[in-house]
Amino acid sequence: MSAGQESRVHGSPAQDGTTFEALRTQLQEAATAFADGPDALEGILLGIVDDVDRAVREPLEVFPVCHHSPASAVAMARRLREKQPKVVYLELCEDMAPLLTELRNCRLPVAVQAFASEVDGFPAEWAPLSVVAPITEASAEYQAIAYALDTPGVELVLVDRSSDHVFQWQADDGAQSPGEPADPDAPPAEEEAALHGDAVGVEIGDLRPRFAELEEHLLHHGRVRHWSEWWHQYVELPLGDSDHDTYRQVMLLIGSLFRRLAPGDPARVRVDEDRERHMWTRMRRHLAASGTDPAECLYVCGAFHAASRVAEFGVHGADTFEISPPSASTWQYGLIPSSHAAIEAQFGLAAGSVSIAATQWAKNLKRTRIRPFRLDGQAGTKKAAKPRKAVAAAAAPDSPSDRAADMLSGFLRRPPVLDPLDEAELLGWSVEIVRAARRSGYLASTADAIAVFETSILLAGMRDRAKPTPYDFQDAAITCIEKDSVPGRRDVRRLVEIMMGGDRIGRVGYDALPPLARDVHDRLAPIGLKLQQRGVQRALLDMASRPELEKCSDVLWMLRHLMPPGTARPIMGERRLGERPIQESWDLALGTHQRALIELGYEGVSIEQVLEQRLRRTAYGPQATTATVLQAVEDATLHLRSRRLADELGTRALEVLATERSVDGAPEVLQRVRRLLAHYRTSEPALPAWIESFVKTGYAHYCTLLPTAFTDEDATVRQVGAMLGFLFSMESLALSLGCDRTQLELAFAQSHPQEPAKLALLWAAEVHLGRLSRTELRARCDELLGNPLVVPAYPRYLSGFLHALEPVPQLADFVVEAVSNAFARLPDPVLLPWLPTLITTLRSGGAESVPLLIREAGRIFPGRLTALDAWVPPWLEQTSPAALPRARGRAAALLTAHPQTCDAVAALLGCDAAWSGPAPAPSGAALIARHPDTARALEALLAAR
Template sequence: MSGPHESMSFAALRGQLQEAAATFAGGPDALEGILLGLVDDVDRAVREPLEIFPVCHHSPASATAMARRLREKQPKVVYVELCEDMAPLLSELRNCRLPVAVQAFAGDVDGFPVEWAPLSVVAPITEASAEYQAVAYALDTPGVELVLVDRSADHVFQWDSRGRAAADEASAEASAASGEPEAALHGEAVGVEIGDLRPRFAELEEHLLRHGKVRHWSEWWHQYVEVPLGAGTGDDAADHDTYRQVMFLIGSLFRRLAPGDGDRIRVDEDRERYMWTRMREHMAATGTEPADALYVCGAFHAASRVAEFGVDGSDTFTISPRTATGWQYGLIPSSHAAIEAQFGLAPGSVSIAATEWAKSLKRTRVKPFRLEGQAGTKKSGRKRAAAAPAVPAPRSGAAEDRLSGFLRRPPVLDGLDEAELLGWSVDIVRAARRNGYLASTADAIAVFETSILLAGMRDRAKPTPYDFQDAAVTCIEKDVVPGRRDVRRLVEIMMGGDRVGQVGYEALPPLARDVHDRLAPLGLKLQQRGVQRALLDMVSRPELRACSDVLWMLRRLMPHGAARPIMGERRLGERSIQESWDLAIGTHQRALIELGYEGVSIEQVLEQRLRRDAYGPRATTATVLAAVEDATLYLGSRRLADELGTHALKVLATERSVDGAPEVLRRVRALLAYYRTSEPVLPSWIESFVKTGYAHYCTLLPTAFRDEDATVGQVAAMLGFLFSMESLALSLGCDRAQLELAVAQSHPEEPSKTALLWAAQVQLGTLSRAQLRERCDALLGNPLVVPAYPRYLSGFVHALEPVPGLADVVVEAVSNAFGRLPDAVLLPWLPLLITTMRSGAAELAPLLIREAGRIFPGRLAALDAWVPPWRTPAVPPVVRRVGAEESGPRGAALLPAHPAACDAVAELLGCAGEWARPGAPAGLSGAALLAAHPAACDAVAGLLGCDGEWATEAVSPSVATAPGAALTARHPAAAKAWESLLARA
């Protein structure tokens, strides 16, 4: 590996490092090997004929050096470390406002585990990044070819066994980063970037942070790499060779001190083999000379030791074929916060880098590359000036040792810019006041002085933005954050804020453009971020009905908040004539773009998702019915609804649990009500579903009553389906005996299910209400059962779903418990009663409350004299003649007053017997004749020509117990005839 120019280039540096190793380690050891290995890596990279340009992602120093080098060298081919299958999208960057991310998306996977889906890979791009400078140069310079050489998105998941874990980790970091919604713009995507330059050795990073007197890695990089390598205007400026050698050295250091993570090292080395193989293939196919090309890659990969390294490397690496997964590509909006969250950078570091980039351009007067027509940039009024003549790249072995001088040079002390620091201090106080802080001019002075003090304590001549941030938090925030943002966040906003990118209309997929076109009648700027209010009056403007349909589908497909209805609703059989919406489609642009990966219209995407939900391996009857409802509600598709409904029959037949019974009951009731009011006949699938469901739930009912995993709410829903669909099921040929047999075979042990079974028996007629009341009284009278009484009540409350007519019995059961139990028993299980009813039957409580309101008195004064209906004695009625005088015998009292007449009639009819005297048993009297022969009574009344009207009224118990009282009430005409006959006698 050594060459003839090695001793001339880095011999002095080697000698210095050997002396340092001997001094610190006391002789040759591993330290000497590491230090000399760093020099070998730098020397190898420098001597490579194909110029390697090492970069760090989102580094202003790298971007500035890249812009300067591109204008000097003017390469004809630019190789960039970026997924090769993302190349066709880069030309669309001119239609966007940076930052944006290039995305590869796969919803359906073939060759990967199903649980990984959907797969997403993003590569964020900012203006202050070296790769954007290279892309802009290549796309806008005639005769320059841009070639992406990194592994494809498919290989990202092929090679990285941590693919799914990386996505989960990125999602967790995004959700935890500062609480800002922009931090989750990349979602669960796996991020790829140029220049992932950070120590992978935790102890090394901790050592650097501690001795550098900084808090996090972004601050260390800014202080010890960005500032020294930042392009200056004097002798202290780092030229191109110095920049390259320093970046090679840093990349080699982090690579050699990386832990022995075999999987990660293997992936890094495979990426390097992949890239060098692709570059050699391209140069061989096109005849490109290495001197006419530039290779842009991360400094970590520039110091590579694989055999395939270089244009003269071996061609032993075989690139595996891609899987059959179909990938979709597009641009999604990104933000500084999203980049920081996904790649583990300090909050605000990308915003500070963007500010430093702008300052560097102004100080160095380097003209950056920007795509023509780039959104968010000023358009040039004249043609691009002719580029300066190309400077030939240094030949192999001609590089000089710039590291020795750079490492021996003392730190560059940038003088204090008091005007800049004063401006920062004034601006942060002004921002703090707007956000509720009691900041004053004295706080601005304190921030100014504290920033200088902190910089001095950290051996800095000039306060960095991080020093200023710490000073502002110390002097302004104190102990209270009165507003939504703390001072640290205010400093980040002041330094440039969380800039959020936007994808232009021309770069959107067809579906997104179609949505914008169909919502154009609303007259809103839908690409604008933030919430906008849309008012739809479909009476005066019928064309807005189409907009309403689109908005309801977007609400179904997109995240919460993208389209939120304020007024109006859409249910089965109901359509609003006026609606009001809060729209944030521009804020959720990424979600809309990802919908475009699934189809060309939102109707197609919605139908695909409904089918996927209904035919998925975990689909239940409830989810299929939900798909039927959505197909009817949003698409109005009878064809799709019938297809999915037929599939629901198959799913129901295969289910052996009752977990989804409540949801099935609710949705079937809603669909039945809709079809009965909007269709002339019920669809055949729903008739079959009711018939099949009736038999299915009858079969599962005894098992569900005994199953400990089945809740009382689920069993109640089963009974609700059986009782509410019973009339339709019987008309379709079902047998009610199947339900009666299922109830008879049910023997629950759980108290709540026992109460539910009693309610079902009442509904079927096998148990009377009086018997049910007796059982409830027996429960309260048994001290051993009283602690479980709340669970019985829970079962009764759930029974209101299948048997709503038992509401009065449930109110009676609760009232008896509160009236009979002493406080010592009642109070301990009262919390259990409340929590049980709240958690298990909250939706049935209104029915119970309405029934209690009907039974109990409405005023407090009436409570003392109020008697519960279940305690009022049931008195049988007696009869009286309308208009008769109040004196003398009446109605039922007539027969006991004239027992001889009754005996005479009995003798004529051949019925012997004695009349019961007062105190004798009622069943042995002659008055029983009237009860045995009611027709005879009516016949006598007809012969005598007696007719009249009788009215019932409550009589005293002594009269009501007379032997003939029941007969006279049943046959008032006969009683009147007897009275007339006796009067004549």
């Protein structure tokens, strides 16, 4: 054992508590001078020094970092090359370790994700569970990962709580659901900012004051707008090129300060301390199992956790913490693309701060000449040179007395270093922002560039800065360039962010994708597009000339069903039951929605499997309705072409229908059953058993609910019309399967609606059943128009007739007549307010009936404008006194020409009179006299011809 190692174990001058004695004395005197009493402030200040001293004297070196801090990344790279530890303990979820090797196949930034779609042991409304840990190149954790994975003989051990424990402890604290936003009134996030979705973010070094008054005080006296700017000005810049001891002690000081001034939230304090107990317990167990010397290890954690005061802290801490077992939830792991904007949105950072940090990281590397660590083959980065072997003096571990030297006293007494103004850099910024503003439509000129340059220097001087920061430059650019309005889609603030590095968006490489995502890319390869590229790409599929593209079409339609909107959007072509595609055109954005495709891979190994699982989940879910289950049946038939699954889900639809007690889904049920029946009748030799049972059950079910629906205020006219459409269109099939028509007759006998629209719907249904003639229906409508008390409600009757076209389409001519009479006879105060209702009714619920009405109106109304003045509506001709003899004469001539038809109809109606002579005048006249409506109908038919 070396002398340095022996001093760590058996004691050193640093362990006698004298290393920071001078600093303790100064702080004690300051507390006595500036506070009312020495107790409160002295306890905080001296406690901070004790925290720093304790962490510095720990045999296992504690390396405090801040999340995505260039200063932390530079200090980490420098320390790794100096110390060359054999074991790196990293504050990251321990179950994410197998994914870190796949980082070399990605382009940073990306996020390591743990995902659980089916939960066991957590509230069901939390599903799906998702935890992400974003990683950028300008972060200390990436430097540690790259060093450990590419250096032979080095072991990387993740020691933080697992993803399962993240939600276990959240449930114990009674926290809100992970997917529930903290602010329901918050505006929706942009596409890049939503790359992480509703995932819970895990970061190394959540170093920010939890005491709101403290943060407000720092921002006010620092003359900055937000926390990211304060950190950049007062921490990043001073520590960017500091030595290791100064960096470590300052970060420990900040972590201890924020920790001691944090509000005493018991739940949050318990979670923080449990994380620290968990990490130290894992490290001690690993040291005991591997026999590694703590002096050859490095513990990378957030500065907030480095200044811990739990009893388990340190190699010689107490072993009293019990790690609870994970829940029964099944977790999947993968890498998802991330971006600077997504990291800023998830962790509450200022917009553009991560991009500025990346720029600062590049500057620090150039200024300090430190070679960073990069994974071999890392996409989007230059190949790093192999690190040189350290000399013998550097390989020996430092003694604790050297590491524990008091660097804080000198750092805190040292005046701020005035970085000289880099005029060339500032001038380049000013010229570039004017050029970018011109491209975005601003009327910027060279004078604006000069104004931005001078204003940046002016703002920096007003804020006691010798050199303008990127935030000063951003304020100056907004002041000088952005006037009253933004001519393009990007404002000056966004242009500055892009100029400083932009929102870099990561990408997961093909080799790091889950099997489902790779399968999708392989099956879409015949299209010939770069599917991993971000943005929208147009794909043209001509299945007539290239039949192999039909399989690509199948994949695209399934992706459209499973993926978020915009991933696969059909421009030309549609998929219907019983039809085969010929040509299609698609807009694809798989690269933009790569995260959703990766999460899809957590649910299965193929998109067919995932689609089947989701259809079953929808059909057997607690919120399943008959309409949703029938939609699942249609999707299974359309996309999977699975008769087995369709029959299973159809049986489930029959079960759900039998338990429903409302008619909310009747319109959708009617449409889907009609489509499925038409498909099975044309493609199958016989109807499936489930759909026959569905028609029988549905007929009895809707007959039972019909009287209640007519009087229920919650049941709309469209829903009742859909019920009648089901009963009338399925009646022949239902009767052939054994249903009794008496059920329908009893249902109508018990129906007594009071609402005008439903009453009109009932009249139309009675016409279809033969319980009411058209003459009687027309007389009722005339009576309504003639009653001044009922005239204001007449449009509601017309709405009922419009919805009646669904169950009784043969009433189209009568609906045209009723609407025409309304326009002719209703007063303007009644007619004009009703017109918007008519339009919305036709647009929302009568889209399928509009062509029928237009076709019928085209048949009835004259085709030329000149014929309109002499035109008489057919319904007025039928009611004129001369109409009946003329109708009888035409009907007699028609019956004479077709005596067999007349004999058949006479026999059906019970007329036994025989023909006398060649002309059937007596029997025809008798038939016309008994049935004048038939004569009028024939006359109208002949007139139309």
